[in-house]
Amino acid sequence: MDRASPSGPDLAEATGVSQATGVVGSGVPSGSPASDERLLIALLTAVNFTQMMDFVVMMPLGPQLMKVFAISATQFAVAVSAYTISAAVAAVGAALVIDRFERKQALLVVYAAFIVATLACAIAPDFHALVLARVAAGACGGLLGALVLAIVGDAVPWERRGAAMGTVMSAFALASIIGIPAGIWLAAWLGWHATFYAIAAISLAVLIVGWLRMPTMRGHQADGQRNPLATLRALLGVPSHWRVFAFTAALTFSGFMIIPFIATYLSCNVGVSDRELGLVYLCGGVCAVVTSPWIGRLADRHGKRLVFTCVAALAMAPTLALTHLPAMPLAAALVVTTAFIVVGSGRFVPATALMTAAVAAPLRGSFMSFNSAVQSAASGAAAMIAGLIISQVDPTAPLIGYGAVGWLSCLAAVAGILLVWTIAPQAQAHSTVPITRDGPASP
Numbered sequence: 001m002d003r004a005s006p007s008g009p010d011l012a013e014a015t016g017v018s019q020a021t022g023v024v025g026s027g028v029p030s031g032s033p034a035s036d037e038r039l040l041i042a043l044l045t046a047v048n049f050t051q052m053m054d055f056v057v058m059m060p061l062g063p064q065l066m067k068v069f070a071i072s073a074t075q076f077a078v079a080v081s082a083y084t085i086s087a088a089v090a091a092v093g094a095a096l097v098i099d100r101f102e103r104k105q106a107l108l109v110v111y112a113a114f115i116v117a118t119l120a121c122a123i124a125p126d127f128h129a130l131v132l133a134r135v136a137a138g139a140c141g142g143l144l145g146a147l148v149l150a151i152v153g154d155a156v157p158w159e160r161r162g163a164a165m166g167t168v169m170s171a172f173a174l175a176s177i178i179g180i181p182a183g184i185w186l187a188a189w190l191g192w193h194a195t196f197y198a199i200a201a202i203s204l205a206v207l208i209v210g211w212l213r214m215p216t217m218r219g220h221q222a223d224g225q226r227n228p229l230a231t232l233r234a235l236l237g238v239p240s241h242w243r244v245f246a247f248t249a250a251l252t253f254s255g256f257m258i259i260p261f262i263a264t265y266l267s268c269n270v271g272v273s274d275r276e277l278g279l280v281y282l283c284g285g286v287c288a289v290v291t292s293p294w295i296g297r298l299a300d301r302h303g304k305r306l307v308f309t310c311v312a313a314l315a316m317a318p319t320l321a322l323t324h325l326p327a328m329p330l331a332a333a334l335v336v337t338t339a340f341i342v343v344g345s346g347r348f349v350p351a352t353a354l355m356t357a358a359v360a361a362p363l364r365g366s367f368m369s370f371n372s373a374v375q376s377a378a379s380g381a382a383a384m385i386a387g388l389i390i391s392q393v394d395p396t397a398p399l400i401g402y403g404a405v406g407w408l409s410c411l412a413a414v415a416g417i418l419l420v421w422t423i424a425p426q427a428q429a430h431s432t433v434p435i436t437r438d439g440p441a442s443p
Contacts, residue, residue, distance in 0.1 A: 087142025
């Protein structure tokens, strides 16, 4: 249970116990070493890293893609939104059936499809083909994100779930440290196609390891299988679920008003070169990979809602600073961008742990898939709205209107802070499900 005092608004967080067949206070089955849980978290982090890299790498590639395809900032926003909107649609459909499948098999099948979609991005001959490939990648990416979070919620007990989420969510920081700078440099030297080829190659290696080493998870199926209509009623008929969906939308909207245009703004307004953009994500990622697990431990100790509130409030300062940056030396800009990445990604750690506790294990995969759809829809809407607010004379001219986008982002963040205090984790949602080993399952 949370080590925070069991009183006040954190009472609901502090009263859960881990209970599932074969699991006593642990996310690993009785008699199994804790290394099984660590291995599972490592594999999920690797999956999350590759799908996160596939998504976020589009944004720093923005300046190059806009030049190569001769497209405007608004058209580029369409390419970004195509991924998120597709992820939303796919996640809604999957939410109705995802808990009918064993977790490992579902993850590996979707991951294999994700690799194919990423290869399609790499070979796209023009902008329209790239958008279509991003639609396919988005459908797979949205499902992967939901499955990863559902598995963490199933396997890791409440008292350690914040730290586990911090590790899995640090995939964004790892993508920033390794993936985005490498992707930018690969694109600068070999062309933007090379970035997607590299992501596909890494993902294939992770798929093989997952097929060989990932444990089987069927515990969430213990209560039998619901038909899709019953699943939909269970998802949408609970008021607390709607509060989580609203919270997710506010939090995501706040971030994705800003994120898709960071690279373009730094390049066109601040004077950061294409190759220097890699340092922006490298510095931010190095700090975030350290702070994300630390924020998770703080959330486990002091309460997830309280820690989220503090981090989300802190995030407003670098948000406004970033969206109003004038031309300045790279070192000064790095201070602002690093702070934005650290607190911007950090607020998702306690938030995601809370989301997994809002629903019991038998419905968790469907819930997280539907929540992923909300997140993707909010991401796409935020990028589109920001693209309509921002204007640019030509692909190399300064962006106009990014400051207004920053203020809207802060308003959404305030809404998220208010909504987080309406989320009360369910006691039964603190339980975990057994992890078993019965050989690899073919994707």
